[in-house]
Amino acid sequence: MSLIAEDIRVFYGKRAALRGVSLTALPGEVTAIVGPNGSGKSTLLGAITASLPYQGAVSLNGQDVSAMKPWQLAAQRAVLPQASHLAFPFKVIEVVRLGLQSGTAGDRPEVPVQALARVGLAHYADRTFQELSGGEAQRVMLARVLAQVWAPVENGQPRWLLLDEPVSSLDIAHQLQVMDIARGFARAGGGVIAVMHDLNLTALYADRVALLATGKRMAFGRPHEVLTDEILSDAYGCALRVSAPPPAGIPFVLPHAASA
Amino acid sequence: MTVVSDIAVAPRDRLNPARSLHWVLAVALGLACLVNLQVGATDATLSSVLAKLAQGETLSQIERVVLFDIRLPRLVMGVLVGAALAVSGAAMQGLFRNPLADPGIVGVGAGAGLGAILAIVLGALLPVWMIDRAGNHLVPFAAFLGGWGSTILLYRVSTRQGRTSVATMLLAGIALGALAGALSGILVYIADDRQLRDLTFWGLGSLAGASWAKGMSAAPLILLSLGTAMVLGRGLNGLALGEATAAHIGINVQRMKSTAILAVAGATGAAVAVSGGIGFIGIVVPHLLRLASGPDHRTLLLNSALLGATLLILADVIARVVIAPAELPIGIVTAVLGAPVFLWILLRRRGMVEL
Numbered sequence: 326m327s328l329i330a331e332d333i334r335v336f337y338g339k340r341a342a343l344r345g346v347s348l349t350a351l352p353g354e355v356t357a358i359v360g361p362n363g364s365g366k367s368t369l370l371g372a373i374t375a376s377l378p379y380q381g382a383v384s385l386n387g388q389d390v391s392a393m394k395p396w397q398l399a400a401q402r403a404v405l406p407q408a409s410h411l412a413f414p415f416k417v418i419e420v421v422r423l424g425l426q427s428g429t430a431g432d433r434p435e436v437p438v439q440a441l442a443r444v445g446l447a448h449y450a451d452r453t454f455q456e457l458s459g460g461e462a463q464r465v466m467l468a469r470v471l472a473q474v475w476a477p478v479e480n481g482q483p484r485w486l487l488l489d490e491p492v493s494s495l496d497i498a499h500q501l502q503v504m505d506i507a508r509g510f511a512r513a514g515g516g517v518i519a520v521m522h523d524l525n526l527t528a529l530y531a532d533r534v535a536l537l538a539t540g541k542r543m544a545f546g547r548p549h550e551v552l553t554d555e556i557l558s559d560a561y562g563c564a565l566r567v568s569a570p571p572p573a574g575i576p577f578v579l580p581h582a583a584s585a
Numbered sequence: 586m587t588v589v590s591d592i593a594v595a596p597r598d599r600l601n602p603a604r605s606l607h608w609v610l611a612v613a614l615g616l617a618c619l620v621n622l623q624v625g626a627t628d629a630t631l632s633s634v635l636a637k638l639a640q641g642e643t644l645s646q647i648e649r650v651v652l653f654d655i656r657l658p659r660l661v662m663g664v665l666v667g668a669a670l671a672v673s674g675a676a677m678q679g680l681f682r683n684p685l686a687d688p689g690i691v692g693v694g695a696g697a698g699l700g701a702i703l704a705i706v707l708g709a710l711l712p713v714w715m716i717d718r719a720g721n722h723l724v725p726f727a728a729f730l731g732g733w734g735s736t737i738l739l740y741r742v743s744t745r746q747g748r749t750s751v752a753t754m755l756l757a758g759i760a761l762g763a764l765a766g767a768l769s770g771i772l773v774y775i776a777d778d779r780q781l782r783d784l785t786f787w788g789l790g791s792l793a794g795a796s797w798a799k800g801m802s803a804a805p806l807i808l809l810s811l812g813t814a815m816v817l818g819r820g821l822n823g824l825a826l827g828e829a830t831a832a833h834i835g836i837n838v839q840r841m842k843s844t845a846i847l848a849v850a851g852a853t854g855a856a857v858a859v860s861g862g863i864g865f866i867g868i869v870v871p872h873l874l875r876l877a878s879g880p881d882h883r884t885l886l887l888n889s890a891l892l893g894a895t896l897l898i899l900a901d902v903i904a905r906v907v908i909a910p911a912e913l914p915i916g917i918v919t920a921v922l923g924a925p926v927f928l929w930i931l932l933r934r935r936g937m938v939e940l
Contacts, residue, residue: 376829399835406833412682412825413880418596423822423834438596450596473834 326386326483327351328402328516333372333381335365342368343379344540350533352483352516355508357527359520360537361561366520367407369537370489373518374404386482402485403473407493407520409466411454417441417465418450424469436475440468443506445499459494467491467503477515486510488519492526504530524578528552536560552576603884606877610891614664621660621898625905627651659795662803663898666792666860669807669852671893672814672886674867675874679821679882680845681755684875684930687867688853691754692735692761697857699765700731705783706772724858729806732854735761740846790863790916792901803855810851811890817845818883825880863916865923866893872930 328350335343343365350356358366372379375390375398383390385401403424411420421437441447444464449457457465467488474484486507492500500523508530511517521527527534527548534551536544538560544551557565557578567576622631629651637644644652678686688694704727708716716723739761743754776784820841823831832838856863870893874885897915900922904913 374829374833376832395832395837396835399833404830404833406827406830409830410682410827412679413684413875415825415880416596416599419599419879419881420826423826426819426822426834 328373328386328485328518329382329384330369330373331382331384333369333379333383335368335372335377335379342540343372345381346535346537346540346542348373348518348535348542348545350485350516350518352478352485353511353514354532355511355517355519355530356533356535357519357521357531358535358537359522359524359527360543364537364560365540366537367489368540369535370487370518370520374402374487376404385485399473401474401482402487403470405466405470405486405488405491407489409462414453414455416450417446417452417454417457420454420465421469421472424471424473433475437468437472440472440475441465443471444468445502460496460499463491463494464499464503467506471506471510474515477510477513483514483516485516485518488517490520490522493522500526524552524557528576528578549574549576552578599879600881600884603878603881603888606874606884606888607891610888610895614891614895617895617898618660618664621663621902622652622656624902625651625656625909654797655795658797658800659792659901660898662795662800662859663792663901664894665800665804665807666856666863667866667894667897668811668890669856669893670863670866670897671870671889672811673849673852673856674893675871675882675885675889676814676817676821676845677849677867678871679817679824680842680849682825682827684872685868685927686755688849689762689862689864689867691758692739692765693732693758693850693853694857694862695762695765696735696738697728697732697854698862699769700734701728701858701861702769702772702784703727703731706776706780726858728858729854731765732857733850735765736846736850736854790861790919791914792860792904793912793914795859799859803859806851806855810848810855813844813848814852814886817841817848818881818886821845821882861914861916863897863919865919865927866897868930869923869926870896872926 328348330346330348333343333346333348334341346365346369348356348358348369358369360366368377371377372381373383375383385393385398390398415423418437418441421440424440425433425437438447438450441450444467446461446464446468449461449465454462454465470486470488474486477484488507491503491507495503504526507517507519511532519531521531531548533546534544534548535542536551536556543560544556552567553576554565554567557567565578565580567578569576619631624630627647629648631652634644634648634652637648673688674686677688677691678684680686681691701724704724708723708727711723739754739757742757773781773784820831820836820838823834823836824838824841826834828838831841870889871885874888874892878884878888897919900918901915904915904918907913
């Protein structure tokens with residue numbers, strides 16, 4: 326019962342964007358994918374979600390993804406894209422209901438309202454999606470994704486949240502809110518894979534970290550194993566120093582040290 | 586932390602009002618049908634005929650011909666064509682995720698037009714037995730073939746590895762439209778005076794010349810296409826989120842798109858075949874409905890069929906009365922009413938049209 330990507334290779338024309346990357350994500354954990362720009366983070370998530378052609382194998386809860394129908398996949402995992410455009414003036418609640426249509430909570434009309442409340446936007450239900458700010462739109466899309474896999478565990482099987490830079494356009498309070506939601510989903514038995522830019526949020530919330538650079542996996546493990554001076558400086562190509570505040574021992578990356 | 590006063594108010598629902606609109610529009614369509622049968626260049630009106638029948642009198646030859654052989658088939662054709670144009674517009678806009686998309690834009694209309702012009706100008710070159718057999722079906726049939734062929738070509742050009750790129754399809758549609766227009770232009774040079782007049786009238790779109798035979802030749806294709814389009818609602822809703830997200834919420838995107846293209850080509854081809862280029866119904870009707878009851882395609886498609894049929898047969902009434910006893914091509918009426926609406930949509934969206 327896990328999400329396993331094996332030896333994933335992706336080519337954009339002749340250029341290799343991913344050169345044989347493997348990843349195992351476990352339910353109950355937040356697995357973060359980090360790395361510099363162009364390292365293949367979003368490409369890896371794109372392969373895992375079958376959004377782009379890839380070589381290699383992906384299995385979800387023991388089933389080969391390539392053999393599953395779109396609606397079977399939709400019942401087991403929801404995907405939050407990096408940017409969302411909406412073509413027509415749907416209302417916020419209607420957007421969230423689109424997630425409900427495909428999930429297995431279709432007969433529970435209260436779920437979209439609860440999902441909006443979860444991201445703190447219940448009072449926005451009747452607004453038109455296009456009126457929202459970038460950050461609000463991103464949270465509405467998160468609510469849609471949550472409504473799709475509302476129960477983190479169903480029929481004894483974990484369900485999955487696959488998030489592509491879920492906090493990219495959010496202020497710090499909402500970054501924490503969204504990461505709390507992701508961690509809560511994992512603690513309730515679901516699985517979360519998130520592409521992350523912010524190393525400190527990663528250190529704070531991830532249970533496991535995959536670090537990519539130039540289309541290869543440089544490191545994979547617990548945050549304190551991956552987020553080290555040596556590994557990060559090598560991957561990002563600049564001097565980075567990782568520190569830890571005394572009480573919790575959670576590592577943090579101090580960019581101020583880069584010029585030192 | 587701020588206290589979140591996020592007590593959920595039950596959100597206003599637009600789906601059920603949109604479903605009630607089905608009935609309102611059906612009644613409106615019924616009334617429009619009565620008006621359409623009542624109004625015309627002769628004294629034979631629906632009410633006078635009904636009054637006669639009620640008194641047990643027999644109808645005169647003229648009354649019978651006017652109502653049952655001229656106005657009724659024209660009404661049926663107007664209903665079918667109006668529904669076909671509006672639904673193919675709504676489906677194509679959903680497919681292209683753009684409220685300004687229309688079958689005319691992706692070259693289906695232009696391809697059908699080229700087919701019709703070919704038949705008008707060069708039809709006389711066909712063997713006599715063929716012309717005899719085809720009769721006045723020649724132009725509609727050629728128009729249908731043209732629309733069908735351009736849809737297939739368009740699909741070949743813009744689909745790679747089983748995936749259709751909407752941008753490529755739009756651009757290919759522009760190229761196809763330009764090519765069909767150029768070929769049509771060459772044909773217009775060859776045409777003689779009588780053919781030129783045919784071309785003008787056909788190009789403006791008209792329901793004149795409607796007959797039971799003509800209506801019946803288009804009806805099966807239009808009804809089949811409309812029925813197919815009605816199952817697209819959920820898929821087109823998902824597609825509004827983008828192709829990737831539509832797939833992620835469980836929609837078989839490739840199959841849904843192919844179905845939509847087939848429905849649009851069938852409805853547009855058959856409509857253009859019997860009535861020429863009647864514009865703007867496909868843009869105006871879905872837009873008005875989105876304003877009235879929201880963009881949910883599960884109700885939008887059926888509502889479009891009803892409102893499209895209603896508006897087209899009312900436009901037909903206007904076309905028949907403004908310069909009676911002569912009549913305007915209905916395409917002029919829909920353009921005069923529809924083009925300003927189109928420009929208004931464009932004006933409101935100027936800042937946010939994405940292509």
